[in-house]
Amino acid sequence: AQSVTQLGSHVSVSEGALVLLRCNYSSSVPPYLFWYVQYPNQGLQLLLKYTTGATLVKGINGFEAEFKKSETSFHLTKPSAHMSDAAEYFCAVSDRQSSASKIIFGSGTRLSIRP
Amino acid sequence: DARVTQTPRHKVTEMGQEVTMRCQPILGHNTVFWYRQTMMQGLELLAYFRNRAPLDDSGMPKDRFSAEMPDATLATLKIQPSEPRDSAVYFCASGLEVGELFFGEGSRLTVL
Numbered sequence: 001a002q003s004v005t006q007l008g009s010h011v012s013v014s015e016g017a018l019v020l021l022r023c024n025y026s027s028s029v030p031p032y033l034f035w036y037v038q039y040p041n042q043g044l045q046l047l048l049k050y051t052t053g054a055t056l057v058k059g060i061n062g063f064e065a066e067f068k069k070s071e072t073s074f075h076l077t078k079p080s081a082h083m084s085d086a087a088e089y090f091c092a093v094s095d096r097q098s099s100a101s102k103i104i105f106g107s108g109t110r111l112s113i114r115p
Numbered sequence: 116d117a118r119v120t121q122t123p124r125h126k127v128t129e130m131g132q133e134v135t136m137r138c139q140p141i142l143g144h145n146t147v148f149w150y151r152q153t154m155m156q157g158l159e160l161l162a163y164f165r166n167r168a169p170l171d172d173s174g175m176p177k178d179r180f181s182a183e184m185p186d187a188t189l190a191t192l193k194i195q196p197s198e199p200r201d202s203a204v205y206f207c208a209s210g211l212e213v214g215e216l217f218f219g220e221g222s223r224l225t226v227l
Contacts, residue, residue: 034215036216041220042220042221043119043206043208043218043219043220043221044158044206044208044216044218045217045218046215046216049215090158102148102160102163102170102171103148103160103216104160105150105157105158105160106157107157108157108158
């Protein structure tokens with residue numbers, strides 16, 4: 001069974017500071033990995049995804065994440081936080097071996113940005 | 116601009132009443148997912164469909180919840196009878212087989 005663990009339910013950084021949101025996964029097969037963002041009163045939207053190839057993937061709004069198989073991690077980073085980055089972020093995993101894969105989400109990390 | 120459409124956006128009902136939530140997936144997407152979001156449990160997968168066929172509804176309380184796709188343009192999630200513990204935001208999402216999901220804006224359900 002697949003699972004995702006997000007360390008830290010709430011992260012607060014200053015505007016302009018580095019953003020680091022942690023995600024570790026558990027999967028018996030090579031997974032597909034995703035980061036989604038949810039703004040207040042909205043549905044989730046995809047930030048970035050890792051499927052195959054380059055382990056460092058870039059997404060929208062300046063975010064990127066690196067797949068590290070040895071650490072079973074897929075941490076999300078952004079060099080310089082902006083006030084508009086305040087939102088909830090979800091890491092997710094999917095079983096690439098299945099012909100009809102479901103996506104399992106982590107518990108989410110709320111990102112706050114201090115002026 | 117293609118998007119997933121969910122109705123109603125808000126629903127307040129009394130315990131014991133039937134609730135039906137509807138979702139119009141993006142045209143051409145072959146998978147549809149229903150998730151429930153609460154503060155306590157986060158995002159829970161309730162059910163999902165591929166090519167209109169139900170693949171997994173193990174996350175759904177079978178005695179009161181049912182999910183169907185009567186056609187490719189409509190997915191429904193029904194609760195009968197509703198209970199206060201069902202209060203949550205219910206999201207529908209559609210996508211292709213192994214790829215990104217496109218979420219609707221959610222249906223916020225309050226059961227009194």
